[in-house]
Amino acid sequence: MKKYLREEIKNLNAYEVINRDYRVKLDANEGVDWIGGLNRYPVDRSDKLREALAEKLDxxxxxxxxxxxxxxxxxxxxxxxxxxxxxxxxxxxxxSMYKIFTIIHKGKYEDYPLDGMERLNVDGFIDFVKEKKAKLVILGNPNNPTGTLIPREDILKIVRSVDAMVILDEAYIEFSNYPKGDDTREFENLVVLRTFSKARGLAGIRLGYMIANKETIGYINRVKSPYNVNVLTQEMGLKALENDSITSNNIEIIKRERERMKMFLEEKELKPLSSGANFLFFKAPKNIFDALWDKDILIRKFGGELEDYYRLTIGTPEENDIVIEAIEEVENARS
Incomplete structure (x- = not known):
């Protein structure tokens, strides 16, 4: 949306890469091929992958x-x-990276506390955004690290009410029962971010995507580095899109295991929050973390205002059984 665009970017032209068939290619200072064509730069905007993804998303x-x-x-x-x-x-x-990125880019970061770490007072948040005269608003949904969801009607109320660009970070959305689709055609100030790292299980290839109206995408292409998604990542992304059934099956396993682990943690009075993601956020005595650590079982530990809170990624049934056994041992030793 041009209204919010930096002045320096308004007259900036995107770096253009010519993609066409060729007989001899000597225009990009590429090296001599020695391993299957990887001497060539990737297609700049990942055209084949982008087209396949666009078809999936309508x-x-x-x-x-x-x-x-x-x-x-x-x-x-x-x-x-x-x-x-x-x-x-x-x-x-x-x-935490929202704040870090803001500082790196010389902005000021302000955050509004969730009620009980899981509920957003939408009207209070809108007033806060207006009071701070925010240029960008970032909403994690489901939220990391709590796993909690903001209802769609509340998201849309925020988008309608604030004079800012709204970034809806949906990295974990596939693990929720949230309505499919997005509202970027209706709202010019909304962009949606998703990833191949979580539900598709491809964190190692580093692939994410933004959905927004065409004008906003054009502005993002002005500031994007050329060739930002490498050849191997593009190929793996296409392979993932061809195997949706694997992704769907894995999501269902995670959902079932999430409920099993939530019930177990509740039985141990560790009070996990309800989660729409592939993890659970809970409070626990430090000896539980230490016991898991001693058994080479890694969960996420927090400090500061989140001292004594932990985030457990939902693993395979076998991995989750190992966690359950380790926590049971701590409980039995204490009793």
């Missing part, structure tokens, strides 16, 4: 931009829209 390819994970896309939004000293607003607790 979108035009011009409504998508691909990135080196969602993290790059968050930074591209800041490159395009955030002037030095302007404000980014999110809620707390949330993904």
């Amino acid at each position: 979108k035009s390819p011009d409504e998508l931009v691909l990135g080196n994970g969602s993290s790059e896309l968050i930074e591209l939004m800041m490159k395009a829209y955030l002037e030095a000293g302007e404000t980014v607003v999110s809620f707390s607790p949330s993904f």
Whole structure:
């Protein structure tokens, strides 16, 4: 949306790469081939992958931009829209990189506390955004680290009410029962971020994508580095799209295991929050973390205001059984 665009970007032209058939290619200073064509730069905007993804999402390819994970896309939004000293607003607790990226890009970061770490007071949040005169608003949904969801009607109320670009980070959305689709055609100030890292199980290839209206995507392409998604990642992304049944099956396993682990943690009075993601957020005595650590079982530990809170990724049934056994041992030793 041009209204919020940085002044320097308004007259900036995107780096253009000519993609066409050739007999001899000597225009990009590439090296001599020695391993299957990898001397060539990748297709700049991942055309084949972007077109396949657009078809899955019932979108035009011009409504998508691909990135080196969602993290790059968050930074591209800041490159395009955030002037030095302007404000980014999110809620707390949330993904720590939102604040880090804001500081890197010379912005001011403000967060609004969730009630009981899981409920967003939507009207209070809207007033907070207006008070801080935010340029960007970032909403993790489901939220990391709590796993909680903001209802769609509340998301849309925020988008309608604030004078800012709204980044809806849906990295974990496939693990929820949230309505499919997005509202980027209706709202010019909304962008949606998703990833291949979580539900598709491909964190190692670093692939994320942004959905937005064509105008916004055009602005993002102005600030995007050329060739930002490598050849191997593009190929693996296409392979993933061809194997949706594997992804769907894995999601259902995670959902079942999430409920099993939630019930177990509740039985142990560790009070996990309800989660729409592939993890559970709970409070526990430090000796539980220490016992898991001593058995080489890694869960996420937090500090500061989140001291004594932990995040457990939902693993395979076998991995979850190992966690259950380790926690049972701690409980039995204490009794």
